[in-house]
Amino acid sequence: MDWKNLPRSGGGVQRSGGGGLPGGGLAVGGGIGGLIIALIAMFFGVDPGAVLGGGGGAPPAQTQPQSVPQAGQPGESEVDEFLDRILGSTNEVWGGIFQQAGRTYTKPVVVPFTGAVRSACGQxxxxxxxxxxxxxxxxxxDTAFFDQMDRRLGGGGDFAYSYVIAHEVGHHVQNELGIADQVSRAQQQARTEAEANTYGVRLELQADCFAGVWGNRVSSLANLTQQDVREAVNTAAAIGDDTLQRQSQGRVVPDAFTHGSSEQRVRWFMKGFQSGDPNGCDTFNQNYGQL
Known part of the structure; x- marks a missing residue:
């Protein structure tokens, strides 16, 4: 993966200092409006205009991390540059998709940390x-997570690390569209914990699909290879609920899934990657057993 071909975020990574990358390097379809309508109107049964009209404000952060040194300045580490370019490319991809749908995309910020961090969501x-x-x-x-990926979660690699970041950006996209709030309300109204978990699984699989959409859109610019895709697929499989449950407790409990099985995570990532179309990421109108 030639990640240095990707655009900069323009200050979207907020941390000074650095560290190296493990292993010598870290490792088009229609507009999104139809997806919003499908998710909100058809599944949740509410007026899609309420969501299409706005995304809700966010309170200020509780901490003010320092911005990383800008491109070419002394002190910029390789990991900071990597995060900055992956974020910059997600900003470009989702900004363009939102613009086509007549919406404005709010750019997220990446905060690398070591050990612990205080966010607006808590410590x-x-x-x-x-x-x-x-x-x-x-x-x-926590950039030590990349080392954990190298040792345990599918072997790591540039595109595998990128998939993790793009998945979290996928949650930001869901927040921008109001999908996350709708899922949260559905979970609160769920009759059982297992039912509430199903909404969480759908949300996570959609974020995997959104990560795949991003991968599709940057494929040519980043010169992605089959090996790069295998890295991401291996990671998606390694962090499936069934795989993690089997490793930690020796048995699989589907009702306790929160992110989806290994097969589901791989399939939805590849669905987005092969199509590049966010409208194909509708995990909410699928029979749960067929996700």
Whole structure:
């Protein structure tokens, strides 16, 4: 993956300092309006105009990380440049998709940290893994997670790391469209924990699909190869609920799934990657057993 071909974010990564990349390097379809209508009107049964009209404001962040040095300035690490270019490319892809739908895309921020971090969503440690906070539109990432991917989660690689970031950006897209709020309300009204989990699975699989859409749109610019795609697929399979449950407790409990099985995560990522069409990422109008 030639990630240095990707555009810069223009200051969207907020951390000074750096560190190296493990292993010598980190590792078009229609507009999105139809997807919004399908998700909101058909599945949730509400007026799609309420969602199409606005995305809701976000309160200010509780912390003010420093911006990383700009391109070419002393002090910029390779990991900071990598994060900046992946974020810049997601901004370009989703900004264009939103523009085609007559909407404005709010660019998220990536906050790399070490050990622990305070976000608008609360305190978090590296054990949480990468996460998106909708209250401040920021993606928090302990870069040691890349090392864990190298050792445990599918072997890592440039495009595998990119998939993780693009998945979190997918959650930002869901927040921008109002999908995340609708799912949260549906979960609150669910009669059982298992039912609530099904909404979470659909949300996560859609974020995987959105990550695939991004991958499709940058494929030529980043010179993606079959090996790059295998890296992302291996990671998606390694973090499936069934795989993680089998490793941690020796058995699989589908009712406790929160992100989807390995097969589901791979399939939805590839669905987005092969089509490049966010309208194909409608995980909400699928029979749950056929996701």
């Amino acid at each position: 978090a440690s590296s054990a949480v893994g990468p996460f998106y906070c909708p209250l401040d539109n920021k993606i928090y990432l």
